Amino acid sequence: MPDALDATPYDALLLLSFGGPEGPDDVVPFLENVTRGRGIPKERLKEVGQHYFLFGGVSPINDQNRALLQALREDFAEHGLNLPVYWGNRNWAPYLTDTLREMTAAGHRRVLVLATSAYASYSGCRQYRENLADALATLRAEGLEPPAVDKLRHYFNHPGFVEPMIDGVLRALADLPEDVRTGAHIAFTTHSIPTAAADTSGPVESHGDGGAYVAQHLDVARLIADAVRERTGVDHPWQLVYQSRSGAPHIPWLEPDICDHLEERHAAGVPAVVMAPIGFVSDHMEVLYDLDTEAKAKAEELGLPVRRSATVGADPRFAAAVRELILERAAAERGREVTPCALGALGPSHNVCPVGCCPARAPRPAAAGADSPFA
Ligand SMILES: CC1=C(CCC(=O)O)c2cc3nc(cc4[nH]c(cc5[nH]c(cc1n2)c(C)c5CCC(=O)O)c(CCC(=O)O)c4C)C(CCC(=O)O)=C3C
Numbered sequence: 001m002p003d004a005l006d007a008t009p010y011d012a013l014l015l016l017s018f019g020g021p022e023g024p025d026d027v028v029p030f031l032e033n034v035t036r037g038r039g040i041p042k043e044r045l046k047e048v049g050q051h052y053f054l055f056g057g058v059s060p061i062n063d064q065n066r067a068l069l070q071a072l073r074e075d076f077a078e079h080g081l082n083l084p085v086y087w088g089n090r091n092w093a094p095y096l097t098d099t100l101r102e103m104t105a106a107g108h109r110r111v112l113v114l115a116t117s118a119y120a121s122y123s124g125c126r127q128y129r130e131n132l133a134d135a136l137a138t139l140r141a142e143g144l145e146p147p148a149v150d151k152l153r154h155y156f157n158h159p160g161f162v163e164p165m166i167d168g169v170l171r172a173l174a175d176l177p178e179d180v181r182t183g184a185h186i187a188f189t190t191h192s193i194p195t196a197a198a199d200t201s202g203p204v205e206s207h208g209d210g211g212a213y214v215a216q217h218l219d220v221a222r223l224i225a226d227a228v229r230e231r232t233g234v235d236h237p238w239q240l241v242y243q244s245r246s247g248a249p250h251i252p253w254l255e256p257d258i259c260d261h262l263e264e265r266h267a268a269g270v271p272a273v274v275m276a277p278i279g280f281v282s283d284h285m286e287v288l289y290d291l292d293t294e295a296k297a298k299a300e301e302l303g304l305p306v307r308r309s310a311t312v313g314a315d316p317r318f319a320a321a322v323r324e325l326i327l328e329r330a331a332a333e334r335g336r337e338v339t340p341c342a343l344g345a346l347g348p349s350h351n352v353c354p355v356g357c358c359p360a361r362a363p364r365p366a367a368a369g370a371d372s373p374f375a
């Protein structure tokens with residue numbers, strides 16, 4: 001047995017995710033949960049519902065989170081980290097509030113949260129913090145005393161997140177026909193968000209054109225492209241592009257869209273494209289539909305060979321990274337000197353979101369940040 005690792009002051013980890021439907025009857029109520037008060041056009045909702053129905057009404061995201069939970073538990077057990085791992089979602093069962101109620105009943109007092117989103121943005125960070133605040137307020141209204149919650153820092157540039165994606169891109173390239181491989185371009189993709197949300201993503205000092213959201217993705221894309229060049233000796237041109245846009249057409253969102261990008265590359269004579277979904281932690285619906293279904297159909301129509309590289313999912317290197325992030329944060333909370341691990345040009349992200357980080361359009365209480373009312 002390895003020596004026990006010290007996660008104090010934390011007594012549990014909470015995996016916090018999006019949630020997804022698990023059958024046809026879940027699809028509409030799930031979409032109602034996602035879009036409550038968010039002004040997403042009905043047309044878009046019908047369309048997104050169809051994407052789910054195409055897959056029997058089942059999103060792959062819940063099974064992927066179950067696999068990640070198992071990978072985390074295995075890694076922790078193997079390394080002597082005695083920290084129970086729970087799971088709660090924003091939009092579907094197991095719901096965050098129910099999980100936090102269960103954690104309260106089990107006596108947990110200080111919980112660290114791992115969100116299944118690696119980057120800064122309102123949707124990927126503050127919205128989860130708002131969900132945590134809502135859940136804590138609900139439990140207090142029930143007369144309970146829920147645990148204090150902290151959130152792990154953004155892990156986009158942690159080697160345990162980047163390295164599996166480098167392997168994924170190398171595998172995707174190797175899978176292309178040899179005659180088009182050397183000339184292949186890499187399209188790094190992420191979720192499009194309104195440009196106004198991108199420009200205000202991250203701490204106030206990173207606000208500006210594209211904000212922390214775009215800067216962080218560019219940092220990861222560059223790391224992967226550099227590693228691919230080192231390992232193959234080929235300099236594959238690359239670009240950061242976007243997918244899964246919603247919202248009203250007159251509101252600007254990040255562009256170009258992956259499908260337009262494929263058209264443009266094809267017209268420019270590019271012989272093949274690897275689509276690398278660096279914005280997503282696992283192969284959920286945005287990947288299976290927007291890339292594997294829609295973008296691949298576009299590529300087929302163009303006669304452009306494409307491959308889609310793997311997301312990190314339950315890779316043991318990612319599970320190990322989570323353990324390292326927990327130990328690093330726990331040591332920092334105990335007042336120890338720690339050297340946070342990060343690749344790339346941006347350096348390690350902040351542990352606690354400062355005031356003004358990824359602001360909401362309509363301010364609401366958010367937990368696990370410097371502006372938290374639950375400190
Ligand atoms: C940045 C970002 C991530 C990555 C970070 C993270 O992972 O958190 C992400 C993940 C996800 N988004 C998901 C699903 C949806 N997102 C929607 C809507 C939206 N996403 C947005 C942004 C993001 N979204 C935005 C700005 C909107 C519009 C307004 C709003 O509502 O904030 C809608 C409504 C319909 C539509 O507009 O498409 C759905 C159904 C699923 C589950 C997939 C599955 O079931 O496998 C996942 C993992």
Ligand SMILES: [Fe+2]
Binds near residue numbers: 191
């Ligand atoms: Fe989304």
